[in-house]
Amino acid sequence: MAEDVFKALADPTRRRILDELVERDGQTLFEICARLVTKHGLGLSRQAISQHLAVLESAGLVVSRRQGRYKFHDLNTEPLERIATRWLRTDTSESAQ
Amino acid sequence: MAEDVFKALADPTRRRILDELVERDGQTLFEICARLVTKHGLGLSRQAISQHLAVLESAGLVVSRRQGRYKFHDLNTEPLERIATRWLRTDTSESAQ
DNA sequence: TTGATAGGTAAGTCGTGACTTGCCTATGGT
DNA sequence: ACCATAGGCAAGTCACGACTTACCTATCAA
Numbered sequence A, B: 001m002a003e004d005v006f007k008a009l010a011d012p013t014r015r016r017i018l019d020e021l022v023e024r025d026g027q028t029l030f031e032i033c034a035r036l037v038t039k040h041g042l043g044l045s046r047q048a049i050s051q052h053l054a055v056l057e058s059a060g061l062v063v064s065r066r067q068g069r070y071k072f073h074d075l076n077t078e079p080l081e082r083i084a085t086r087w088l089r090t091d092t093s094e095s096a097q
Numbered sequence C: 001t002t003g004a005t006a007g008g009t010a011a012g013t014c015g016t017g018a019c020t021t022g023c024c025t026a027t028g029g030t
Numbered sequence D: 001a002c003c004a005t006a007g008g009c010a011a012g013t014c015a016c017g018a019c020t021t022a023c024c025t026a027t028c029a030a
Helices: A003-009 A012-023 A029-040 A046-058 A080-087 B002-009 B012-023 B029-040 B046-058 B080-087
Strands: A062-067 A070-075 B062-067 B070-075
Touching: A003 A012, A003 A046, A003 A080, A003 B002, A012 A029, A012 A046, A012 A062, A012 A070, A012 B002, A012 B080, A029 A046, A029 A070, A046 A062, A080 B012, A080 B080, B002 B012, B002 B046, B002 B080, B012 B029, B012 B046, B012 B062, B012 B070, B029 B046, B029 B070, B046 B062
Parallel strands: none
Antiparallel strands: A062 A070, B062 B070
């Protein structure tokens, strides 16, 4: 659902996760955890990140593929390309005022 | 602050308000209240809308100008033009900002 | 000045979302 | 087989955000 994208983007930790996936696609849960700790100083539990990934996935911003005991997460920017243009009046005027 | 834009967009009522301002700029608080009731069936108190407008304004999505006892609200799409392109890899695709 | 209109301030309720702790399942290496 | 790794499930805590009720301020018209 497109409306879930806004809710998914509302949390700063989830935005960091998207930042991580932009930088390197196909990371596992543990990789994302490690990167958030080392690069952003975020001391979150594995389950917290897992729940964030579930939110991102249900919003369509992340797609996951399972391989053995690994689950790789890939970014899907498709929903993003629609949300911000919702209020941009590209036909009539140039976003002025 | 740019990070507040995401939080401002997280609430569906605030998105409706932005929809209203896209359709007709420069509405007062009471006009927005009336429109949300009649067009969207949203039965919210005036204060609720007022608080939503305050959030939108602090996020830079709405600017207000006072004229006598009226306060007109205008949409400002400038913050929107940046947020969604954050995760769009502009090097591979064009995705104009 | 009085009263109606437009808006602001403040406190309080209530649900939801973020996070944790604890335990369980599954895959792979040795 | 074992055990460590990768991940899932569920309940519980806690804070914040959305909304309400109640009251106060300001502007304009008669």
